[in-house]
Amino acid sequence: MSQAARTPSARYSSEQLLQRIFGYERFRGRQREIIETLAGGGNALVLMPTGGGKSLCYQIPALMRAGTGIVISPLIALMRDQVEALKANGVAAAVLNSSLDAQARRQVEQDLLAGQLDLLYIAPEGLLRESVLELLGRCELALFAIDEAHCVSQWGHDFRPEYLQLGILRDRFPEVPCIALTATADDRTRAEISRHLLPDGGQTFIDSFDRPNIRYRVGLKQNARTQLLHFIDREHRGHSGIVYCFSRKRAEETAAFLHQHGFTALPYHAGLSADERERHQDRFISEDGVIICATIAFGMGIDKPDVRFVAHLDLPRSIEAYYQETGRAGRDGLPADAWMVYSLADIVQIRQMQANSSAPEAQQRLERERLEALLAYCEHAGCRRPPLLSYFDEHHPGACGHCDNCLNPPATWDATEAARKALSCVYRTGQRFGAGHVIDVLLGKNTDRISALGHDTLSTFGLGADIDRKTWQSVIRQLLALGHLQPDPEGHGGLQLTERCRPLLKGEVQVELRRDTIPLKRQRAAGSRVEVDTSAPGWQALRQWRLQTAGEQGVPPYVIFHDATLAAILDARPRTLDELGAVSGVGQHKLERYGRDVLNVLATL
Ligand code: ADP
Ligand code: ZN
Numbered sequence: 057m058s059q060a061a062r063t064p065s066a067r068y069s070s071e072q073l074l075q076r077i078f079g080y081e082r083f084r085g086r087q088r089e090i091i092e093t094l095a096g097g098g099n100a101l102v103l104m105p106t107g108g109g110k111s112l113c114y115q116i117p118a119l120m121r122a123g124t125g126i127v128i129s130p131l132i133a134l135m136r137d138q139v140e141a142l143k144a145n146g147v148a149a150a151v152l153n154s155s156l157d158a159q160a161r162r163q164v165e166q167d168l169l170a171g172q173l174d175l176l177y178i179a180p181e182g183l184l185r186e187s188v189l190e191l192l193g194r195c196e197l198a199l200f201a202i203d204e205a206h207c208v209s210q211w212g213h214d215f216r217p218e219y220l221q222l223g224i225l226r227d228r229f230p231e232v233p234c235i236a237l238t239a240t241a242d243d244r245t246r247a248e249i250s251r252h253l254l255p256d257g258g259q260t261f262i263d264s265f266d267r268p269n270i271r272y273r274v275g276l277k278q279n280a281r282t283q284l285l286h287f288i289d290r291e292h293r294g295h296s297g298i299v300y301c302f303s304r305k306r307a308e309e310t311a312a313f314l315h316q317h318g319f320t321a322l323p324y325h326a327g328l329s330a331d332e333r334e335r336h337q338d339r340f341i342s343e344d345g346v347i348i349c350a351t352i353a354f355g356m357g358i359d360k361p362d363v364r365f366v367a368h369l370d371l372p373r374s375i376e377a378y379y380q381e382t383g384r385a386g387r388d389g390l391p392a393d394a395w396m397v398y399s400l401a402d403i404v405q406i407r408q409m410q411a412n413s414s415a416p417e418a419q420q421r422l423e424r425e426r427l428e429a430l431l432a433y434c435e436h437a438g439c440r441r442p443p444l445l446s447y448f449d450e451h452h453p454g455a456c457g458h459c460d461n462c463l464n465p466p467a468t469w470d471a472t473e474a475a476r477k478a479l480s481c482v483y484r485t486g487q488r489f490g491a492g493h494v495i496d497v498l499l500g501k502n503t504d505r506i507s508a509l510g511h512d513t514l515s516t517f518g519l520g521a522d523i524d525r526k527t528w529q530s531v532i533r534q535l536l537a538l539g540h541l542q543p544d545p546e547g548h549g550g551l552q553l554t555e556r557c558r559p560l561l562k563g564e565v566q567v568e569l570r571r572d573t574i575p576l577k578r579q580r581a582a583g584s585r586v587e588v589d590t591s592a593p594g595w596q597a598l599r600q601w602r603l604q605t606a607g608e609q610g611v612p613p614y615v616i617f618h619d620a621t622l623a624a625i626l627d628a629r630p631r632t633l634d635e636l637g638a639v640s641g642v643g644q645h646k647l648e649r650y651g652r653d654v655l656n657v658l659a660t661l
Contacts, residue, residue: 070095073116077145079621079643084109085263094199094233095120099258101205101249102237103448105265106383107361110237111138114201115175117233119147123196124173128180129203130216133337135177137359140611142175146645149175153182168195180218189228197232200225205236208252209245211422213352213373223252234258239380242447265379265448269386270394272440273460274433276572277399280369281313287367287395288319294345295364300381301349302370310369311349324350341612344603355381360612361388362619368396371406374426375433375447388620398434400491400533404543407536411545431537437466437570471569472560474523474531479540479561481516482551485509490549495520495528530572538567594661598622601657605650616650617641625654 070091074080083091087109093100094117104110118125129135135151142149150164150173167173168191182188206212208219225234236253238245246260277283284299299314301307304325314321320343322336340346341360348354352373366385372378378396386392410423433443439454439462446452456462481498482489496503497511500518511517520528532551535541540557544550559565599613599622606613617625621641630636636654637647 068120070116070120073119074112076644077116077119077147078112079145079637079639079641079646081640083112086261087112090235090261091116091120093259093261094235097233099233099254099256100235101246101254101258101260102235102263103246103261103265104237104239104263105267106239106380107267107387107389108239108263110203110239113237114199114235115142115147117235118175118198118201121198123171123198124168125175125198125201126183126192127175127177127201127203128183128222129177130180130207130214130219131204132179133341134203134359135179137341137612137615139175139177140615141359144611144615144646145643147174148172149177151177152188153177153179165191171196180216180222184218184221184224189224193228197229200229200232200234202234202236202253204238205249205253206238206240206245209240209248211244211248211419212240213377220252223255226253226255230256239383240376242376243449265445265450266441266452267383267386268456269389270382270392271458271460272382272394272444274396274398274440275460277397277402280397281310283397284310284367284369284395285314285317287393288314288347288365289317291393292365296340296345296360296362297347297365297367298355298363298381298384299347299349299367299369300354300372301351304351306369307349307351311347314347314349319347320345321347321349324348324354326351342606344599344613352377352381355384358384359387360384361614362390363387363392364390365393365395367393368398371396371398371402371430371434373423373430375430375444376426378430378433379444379447388614388618390620390623396434400529400536403431403533403536404490404549407543408545408549411543428537428539435534435537435570437461437468437568467571468568469571470566471531471534472563472566474520474527475535475540475560475567475569476563477516477520478528478531478535479553479557481514481519482541483553484514484516485511487552488544488548488550490551491529491532494532494551495525498523498528499525526572531569534569592626594626594658595622597657597661598625598654601653605653617646625658629658630655631658 068076070088074083085104085108090100090102090113094114102110102113114125114127132153132155135153139149139151150167152161152164156164168176202222204214207214207216209215234254236249238249288297299310301310304327307323307325311321311323322339324333324336336348340348363385366382372381382394385394406427410420410427413420429447436443439456440459441452441456442454477498478494481494485494485497493505496506497514497517498520500521502512506512532541539554540560541551542554544552560567602613602616602622606616618641621639624639624641628635628639630639633647633651636642636651
């Protein structure tokens with residue numbers, strides 16, 4: 057028997073659907089324009105940050121148009137999640153993928169042919185099967201939505217060869233409108249998406265990539281794990297979060313460390329069995345307050361709206377990767393933290409890996425440029441948003457008021473003299489030694505190594521005794537970050553000069569460096585939205601009810617209601633169903649289904 061029944065929605069406007077089905081008051085950013093374009097049969101390329109609200113851009117037009125909307129997405133977990141969320145809102149949605157048994161598959165196909173599905177999610181490799189294309193040829197189709205469209209880019213880290221073949225959809229179904237969506241927005245990727253996925257053109261919609269609810273913080277690594285522990289302990293007890301680590305081993309150790317200190321923390325990386333990975337991901341999604349310690353393999357395609365922090369214990373690959381990863385925090389619009397620590401050793405390690413890479417030269421150059429942009433961001437002394445957003449060709453005026461540098465502006469100093477001394481000492485010692493030895497020479501230390509090498513006779517010996525070791529470390533780290541120094545390509549840990557330092561050595565330019573401070577103090581956002589008062593009795597009661605209801609239905613709690621919706625409910629304290637229905641995030645279907653329960657919970661407070 058079919059469980060599906062199409063939502064009778066063709067007669068509603070986009071705005072009415074937004075309110076009735078999804079329970080939201082108004083469109084965000086350019087959602088309305090995009091939806092109207094699709095509903096009118098046009099194609100669109102949509103660039104929006106993570107959490108920007110891409111899903112509605114195809115879900116609503118699929119409801120407005122006759123036929124089924126086909127959503128192509130690379131990840132099974134994401135599809136499952138979105139379908140659950142849609143069903144909870146009363147939308148007829150289904151998944152067609154390899155996880156279905158034969159009978160379930162037949163059912164979906166029948167529903168599709170009978171025109172009873174609003175939306176059908178398919179993985180690209182499934183869609184490209186001839187039998188599936190033929191099946192689609194026999195149905196009425198509302199639109200194609202190609203999610204994570206940057207997977208078509210061979211330059212990117214998420215390249216998927218099947219995405220290149222999706223161009224076939226334009227040949228086979230030229231009359232069906234198509235929307236390609238991504239949170240990656242550099243020019244090259246954008247061009248590739250257009251070329252491969254929307255060859256017959258379409259309108260490009262670029263939303264602001266700013267995520268005002270995310271507080272960015274970057275600090276120096278001292279004892280990374282302890283720093284992380286303090287951060288989570290003071291600011292995120294009981295919250296869900298992701299900690300990104302460079303290696304599997306580090307992910308394991310960090311999870312064990314947090315676990316020892318009483319947090320629910322689980323590792324996630326490619327070294328775990330598929331089973332284990334899925335179990336950990338499921339717990340992250342369905343329980344409150346789980347922390348995942350992951351390598352980069354984790355996160356894409358996870359729609360969890362209430363991730364309250366994303367921490368980086370190691371440098372990400374690029375600003376783009378950093379922005380994607382941190383973007384997984386705070387999709388619900390409530391305050392969230394992006395927290396990172398890094399060190400001189402991290403820079404040396406990544407630079408060395410790059411130097412030893414066997415990738416083609418063009419690719420290597422790109423990687424180097426990416427790292428440089430990231431390091432410049434880390435060392436930046438002004439508001440964090442302009443350098444982040446300039447990556448997306450977006451101008452931000454700065455002074456956001458809730459990043460680390462806005463809240464505690466770092467002091468800078470004229471380091472021209474010091475930088476020249478450091479560079480000159482690297483040169484005189486033969487460009488073979490690491491920071492430790494170079495600093496010893498600058499400080500004029502009488503170590504055995506120095507006398508054995510005769511470095512106590514160099515002109516730079518003791519030349520920097522007026523500055524302490526920590527400051528010299530800071531100078532060398534920043535010179536590395538700025539590209540004046542590089543580690544030797546053989547990987548012995550020696551520092552070398554680069555072409556770039558020439559004008560500095562000749563005294564033609566000045567350098568201003570930031571003074572390192574004890575990093576990452578707790579920071580209260582000045583202008584951010586109200587935080588949820590998690591100690592309020594109503595909050596606990598509503599969460600308890602939600603957890604129980606979710607458990608009974610076998611869905612993640614946020615499928616019932618988001619944190620943001622619970623907070624809005626507490627704020628509004630509705631006493632009638634009508635009042636409850638007016639709260640943002642409470643749609644028609646959920647009102648009918650949960651309205652009484654919620655009012656009952658509120659009545660007991
Ligand atoms: P993306 O796919 O761009 O990362 P989503 O489509 O998952 O983002 O949307 C992020 C969150 O914002 C979701 O929880 C979604 O329900 C919510 N959202 C989207 N559009 C609106 C809107 N117009 N008003 C309120 N919330 C919205
Ligand atoms: Zn700022």
